[in-house]
Structure formats: C-alpha cells, structure tokens
Amino acid sequence: MTERSDKEDLIRAALVSGDAGAFDLIWDEYGRTLFGLMLSILGSHHDAEEALQEVFVRIARNKDRVAGAGNIAGYIYMIARNEGLSFRKKNRRLPVSSDPADFWLVPAKSEEKFNDEALLIADALGRLPEEQRTVIIMKVYRDMTFQEIAAALELSLNTAASRYRYGVDKLRELLSEKGMTG
Amino acid sequence: MNVEELLGKFKLREPSADLKARILLATRNEWKARGRSVEFRRTLWQVAIGLAASLILAFTGNGINSRLAPLEPGQTTVNVESKVSIDADIGTVSMARLKFPQAWRQPADLKDFIKVHEMVDEELRKGG
Numbered sequence: 009m010t011e012r013s014d015k016e017d018l019i020r021a022a023l024v025s026g027d028a029g030a031f032d033l034i035w036d037e038y039g040r041t042l043f044g045l046m047l048s049i050l051g052s053h054h055d056a057e058e059a060l061q062e063v064f065v066r067i068a069r070n071k072d073r074v075a076g077a078g079n080i081a082g083y084i085y086m087i088a089r090n091e092g093l094s095f096r097k098k099n100r101r102l103p104v105s106s107d108p109a110d111f112w113l114v115p116a117k118s119e120e121k122f123n124d125e126a127l128l129i130a131d132a133l134g135r136l137p138e139e140q141r142t143v144i145i146m147k148v149y150r151d152m153t154f155q156e157i158a159a160a161l162e163l164s165l166n167t168a169a170s171r172y173r174y175g176v177d178k179l180r181e182l183l184s185e186k187g188m189t190g
Numbered sequence: 191m192n193v194e195e196l197l198g199k200f201k202l203r204e205p206s207a208d209l210k211a212r213i214l215l216a217t218r219n220e221w222k223a224r225g226r227s228v229e230f231r232r233t234l235w236q237v238a239i240g241l242a243a244s245l246i247l248a249f250t251g252n253g254i255n256s257r258l259a260p261l262e263p264g265q266t267t268v269n270v271e272s273k274v275s276i277d278a279d280i281g282t283v284s285m286a287r288l289k290f291p292q293a294w295r296q297p298a299d300l301k302d303f304i305k306v307h308e309m310v311d312e313e314l315r316k317g318g
Binding site: 126 | 197201203220224
C-alpha cells in the first residue's frame with residue numbers, strides 16, 4: 009500500500025507541475041487494469057482501446073481535479089467507468105462482438121487455438137450485470153485483491169466480495185445451461 | 191470443472207502495442223491545446239483590464255474637470271475658441287483659395303492634394 013501511495017504522490021506531483029510524464033506513470037500503474045475495465049464494460053477490444061484513449065484525454069482535461077483527489081486510483085477508475093458506460097450508450101453495440109479481430113477473451117496458453125469455449129464464456133460474462141462482471145474480471149484476470157478492488161471502485165469490502173459471489177453464481181448457472189460446468 | 195477453473199483457461203486480450211504511444215500523444219496534444227486556450231484567455235483578460243482602466247481614468251478625469259470648471263446655472267454648453275496662426279502671406283493664400291476653392295477645402299485623395307499643392311506653390315511663386 010505504501011508503494012502504491014508513493015506512486016500516487018509521484019503522479020500527483022507530475023500532474024500539478026504540468027509534467028506530461030504523469031501519463032506514463034498513470035499508464036504504468038493503472039493502464040492494464042483500466043484496459044480490463046474497458047473490456048469488461050464494452051466487450052470489444054477495439055472499443056476498449058478507443059474508450060481508454062478518451063479516458064486519458066479526460067484525465068488530462070481534469071488534471072487539477074485528479075491531482076486533488078484523495079484516492080487518485082478511485083477517481084481515475086470512476087472517470088474510466090463513466091466513459092465506458094457513455095461510450096457504450098453512444099455506440100449502442102452489443103456487449104459481445106462477433107468480429108474475431110475484436111474478441112477480448114483469448115486462451116491463456118499461447119499454443120492453444122481460439123475456440124468456441126472462449127466465445128461462450130465471453131457471452132456468459134456479457135450477460136452478467138456490469139458491476140458483477142467488472143469485479144470478476146479484476147479479480148480473476150487482473151489478480152487484484154478484494155481490498156484493491158474495493159478501493160479502486162470506491163466500494164466497501166463486503167460489497168466487492170458479494171458482487172463477486174453473486175456474479176460467479178450467475179455465471180455457473182449460465183454455463184451449466186450450456187453444459188460447461190458440472 | 192468449476193467456474194474459476196473455466197475462467198482461468200482464458201485471459202484478457204492485451205492492448206495493441208501502439209496504444210500507449212497513441213494515448214500519450216493524445217494527452218500531450220490535449221495539454222498543448224489547453225495551454226494555448228489558457229494563453230488566449232489571459233490575453234483577453236489583459237485587454238479587458240486595460241479597457242476598464244481606461245474607462246475609469248476617463249470618467250475620473252471628466253469628474254475632476256467638471257469640479258474644476260463648473261458650468262454656470264442654466265449653461266449647458268461650453269464654447270471653445272481656437273486660434274490658428276499661419277506664417278504665410280494672407281493675400282496670396284486667399285487668391286489661391288479663390289481660384290481653387292474646391293481643391294483647397296477638401297482634396298479628394300492624396301493625388302488631388304499633391305496636385306493642388308503644386309498648383310498653389312506655382313501660384314505663390316508667380317505671385318512672388
């Protein structure tokens with residue numbers, strides 16, 4: 009936590025002094041997770057990239073507010089979530105794209121080929137409420153602890169954990185309908 | 191196979207290799223654009239402050255003037271006499287004016303003005 013708050017202080021100082029290196033730091037610290045969040049909300053690789061670019065532009069536009077936030081990570085995730093949701097509303101796309109170039113869930117082992125299983129799981133994840141899906145993605149695919157997820161999404165620890173639990177229950181139900189879980 | 195194991199067989203697709211560069215470029219452009227707009231607003235403010243200061247000075251000066259030379263009761267206008275002294279031979283100037291009244295009063299443009307001037311000079315030379 010200290011290391012994280014040290015990085016937040018660095019980001020804060022860079023933003024205040026108008027040092028463009030602030031965005032390098034933000035990318036290194038939150039870029040991967042923000043991209044995961046965008047994928048979770050938009051279900052499209054292309055849209056996630058476009059929306060994430062807009063998130064950073066928004067951070068640049070509101071640098072004083074970001075620098076003044078008590079919880080920089082929480083503030084940035086809030087901007088990202090709002091941007092993702094409004095992007096989805098604007099573009100009116102389905103959460104799961106059928107374009108292979110746009111698939112956002114790929115086999116963990118590089119030697120494995122892309123198969124229908126990935127599509128079914130992406131589809132099942134797409135059917136979950138966005139709040140539950142985001143917690144599952146941050147937990148499973150970004151290895152974040154519930155405490156980190158709660159801080160990032162400005163939730164209580166219990167809310168983060170229960171969203172995960174309800175999400176996994178619902179996912180089990182959806183996947184068992186397709187004969188994928190026992 | 192439970193849900194977590196099933197999810198674990200997959201991972202999120204990573205962002206494109208150039209996404210970071212694109213993002214950094216976009217944010218730098220945004221900052222530059224903001225910097226320019228702040229500069230422009232600052233200039234506007236300076237102009238506005240300059241104008242306001244001029245207006246304040248003008249009104250203050252006017253107030254002081256009317257205190258120093260107040261109008262008589264019933265007087266609404268002030269007559270100002272202006273005196274112009276020209277070091278020239280009034281007779282010859284008047285002659286020239288009589289000969290070329292239009293041109294003397296209001297030359298249409300610079301060409302006319304120069305032409306009239308040359309004519310007056312010639313008249314004066316001849317008269318002298």
